Amino acid sequence: MANINDIQQYIDFLSTTDIEELEITAPDGEVILLKRKPGIQYSGSIKKQQSLGETESQIKQESTKEEQKDKKEFVITSPMVGKFLLSISKDHPPFIVEGAQIKQGQKVAVIETMKILRDVVSPQDGVVKKILVEDSKFVEYGQPLIVLEEVK
């Protein structure tokens, strides 16, 4: 089995080159795949993997995250179980509409539980890309409500 120090040596070596991928086959048949993350320098935090399959799946997961980061989207989830309300009442305009630009701390919706209203506020600036839940529908705790896109 490869020694963690050995792997660190490979990582150190990689960081001095511009090689994107490095596959190492140990004498016992164990395969280690090191892959450079786009735009990220190698550091000592790469975890040792037992098999090629695992390594690939981990990298795949990481690259999915990278894609999301490229789009700079984030999701506001429900702070509690209750009724999702986009406005105070039918006579009032909705707090947000798709395409609207919002500020950090701005009220974007309200969750009603037993006649108690709890504000849902945006944790950051952004543009409302999609409202995932219909007005007045029940939502559970942690359910995604609104997709925001970061302002460029």
Next chain:
Amino acid sequence: MIKKLLIANRGEIAIRVIRAAKELGIKTVAIYSEADKDCLHTMLADEKICIGPGPATESYLSIPSIISACEATGADAVHPGYGFLSENSYFAEVCEACGIIFVGPSKESIEKMGDKIEAKKIAKKAGVPVVPGIEESVKNPDDIALIKEIKKIGFPVIIKAAMGGGGKGMRIVNSEESLRIALLTAMEESKKAFGSDKIYVEKYIEEPKHVEIQILADKKGNVVYFPERDCSIQRRHQKLIEESPCSVVNEHLRKKIGRAATKLAEEIGYYSAGTVEFIMDKKGNFYFMEMNTRIQVEHPVTEAISLIKGKRALDLVKEQILIASGEKLRFDADDISICGHAIECRINAEDPDKDFLPSPGKIESVTFPGGNGVRVDTHIYAGYTIPTFYDSLIAKLIVIGTNRQEAIRRMLRALDEFKINGIKTTIPFHKRVLQTQAFIEGDVTTNFLHKYIYEQA
């Protein structure tokens, strides 16, 4: 009849309720916290809804979230299980106000039995024997009249928190000298643990048996009692092994205790399932301790041994649901007979070699016991990770035998078959107790562990 039942609980008891509801043709809703998304109860219900993060105060104890979950799923009734909100009278009240059926007793019954001093007064009024003790809660530990009253009871005495339960906040005092400090400490502790410094003092019964009576009562005023359970094997007032019937209770005494429990239930107009707990001395004198206004962990022991009109047909949770729906009981106490002997072992994720230290973690593999006369109520499975937020109970192993000796042998056989890898459990502890000569002979009191297990260790 209830159409859709939301179970405001988790783990094995949530599964127990889901099973009963399904057999009655009632739709089920599981609620769960973020920490419980892989818990088995969420997989067995017809619907599930996440109601909050891991800590119980923000999920299983959050009344607004649970009511909201009822609204969201259209549930017309809530079963609280045991623990969490099961004995919270305010929850029962809110359910009622929201038009949701609470599968349990009325809020008044919960309130009356929740205050231990009040409960004792009601029991006394109903003619149920109570442990000699002071009439009112302690207000001033330096009060001369109070000290005199306590001396009259005779030492040793036990100090209990009025709002306490589960054995918390109790203290035994052997002499007048240590009384004052004990009272002061108990008041302080009670305030911290239960938000009230209301404490009371009773005669301490030495080496007693904990005997309890399961009752069922409908909304029309019919009450039935079941054969007693002996829950004397306790560690720090937490029950570990329960059995039924009690080996020293004869038919005459059984009727006497059963009727006492019935009288108390009638006195407060109780309905639903409930348990009246008694403490019993060596002479068979029994005294009321408290009433639990919920379904209890050990209810399967009663289900195992009770015959109704000669048939093995008792499902206490189903009865609870039927009563909540307004149905009348279809049998009375005379229709109930005993068949065999049942024992339950509570399997906890605790290390018995390390002072029962909780041992959460991932269950790598598990093999369940089976065969004739064995029942396992559990929510664990291979690959399941026990969250750190909740109770350590992971399984209830119940066996039924033709007599006590067969039940003991069957339990030992089942405990041998029960293999849980990845975490420490109380299985080795149960094996040890069941092989102790005193247990086999039925010398079982609440002092058992201290007397036979830990002194030997």
